[in-house]
Amino acid sequence: MVFHSITFRAVSSVAIAVVFCLLFGPQAWADSGRVTVTEENDTLLSTDDRHYTQGMRLSYLSGQVTPGDDWDRPFTWFSGALPVFESDGSVKRKYDWTIVGQSIFTPDAIELRNPPANDRSYAGWLYTGAGLLQETTLPTHHRLENLELLAGVVGPSSYAAEVQNDWHQFIDVRTASGWSHQLNDEPGFVLSYERIQPQRRQTAFRGRYFGRRGHFLVGYREA
Template sequence: MRHLRTLRRGLLSALFLAVWPLAAGAQDGAAKESADGIEDADPAWIITGQFSNDLFGGSDRHFTHGMRLSALSPEGIVPDFIEEAGKALPIFPDKGRLRVTYSLGQEMFTPERIELRELIEDDRPYAGWLYAGVGLVSATDDRLDNLELNVGMVGPASLADKTQIEYHKLIGVQVPEGWDNQLENEPGIVLYYEHKWRSLWKAKEGDVPLLADLPLLDKLQFDVTPHLGGALGNVYTYGAGGLTLRIGDDLPADYGPPRIRPALPGSDYFRPNDWFSWYFFAGAEGRVVLRNIFLDGNTFQDSHSVDKYPLVADLQAGVAVMLGEQLRLAYTHLWRTKEFREQDAPNQFGTLSLSVRF
């Protein structure tokens, strides 16, 4: 237990050290914004909480639970050295508006038959992932770039076993019995990059005349947002591409709600223009997977593993609502194709997210 407490303190300390220099530079950044005459820079912090669970899909297996808490900084408080480094990368546009994102998260994975104590050779390993992240986000009117580094632990140090066991006791369902077979402790690192093109095509007001006179539909909009991205590290290594379709009101307010990776990208960012706005969305993503520690097993020692499929696809649909120009609430339902050869059926799970501007 002592090494677990030490790990938790270490992750929180690392996050604090990453946040502190950025927070300390806030006044300098604000002064620079005023001196340069930049108008309409977003001054708000955005805090987002996400809760993903396969119970929304009627099962309790494979990717079974995930939580993520993130904080997106206002524009104008990014320290000069981070801003210069970001703009020096060819993946970021010169005129992009930069913000920094910080995150803490936990994910857990189990086989289908959690009532068994013995190792289940033909099903995926028990595994957990506890991480802290820091990233750089660049936005323009028509594109969004997100580069994020996650660092943490896979294995018992992730505390996934204790979290799931206590949660199942609390809600009175089957307690998982096989966590003694989980992957071994291993430091994890993964670098993510995502690029989105906003509004490949977007309808203007009045383009849908049959709906224009109905309440809440008088400003109906439609957009298509393709994306490319990938991950590199001992936790995940993959390339991804896909698109998202949206229909609703005030679509430029964001790039879709955030999701827990690997999944179709959204955005922690949102900035509505009305007191109430909404949209429905649907999307698809394909991934070429070279490395998935939760299927391939530990990197540096022997462990349980399964024979993964190199190609995985996600389909998703959901709804997002923004209230009072301060809150965004969204639900996403995701269907994922089989990830390994012994898997009996595709998986599905849901994600609730709540974002607050202040």
């Protein structure tokens, strides 16, 4: 089994920050549910198509979970099996359902029909999934957690080639010539966990922990 490691460009970091504001902001926890569309494109920061070049995600953020009901059970199960979703403060829980998402990756030289072997591969990632979100209010600070599982397909069945080139034709820009060399169809999954503790009121501590494991994305980050 081959694991594909994908490096996201700066545009992804901007989008992640925006999404976290939407998911964890005060208004997000106050309403009964909302649909979110996230669009990432490298044209926001550059004029070329390369590496992680395009991403779209349609998701639904649920209303707040009622403590003790059936929707609360996954949180309880994970908190008993792993050091996550502790109930050591006032807790608010929600679900983030990914209805559909797609990510597109290309090499630097998209004008070449046969891209160099040492360049980024053509690849698409079409997926769906769900995330468990928890905000814990403690006397000195808030803690935010997100446990997410995504599943989908890498390869021609992701329709990345059609989406990119049809869009390029529509806006009258150069299409990518090497999609015939994209990765073959393979199932994939991403399991990720992120925990954020904003700055405490009386200390200078700030923690952020992030991990991913999967057939499509592999990595760990701690800051």
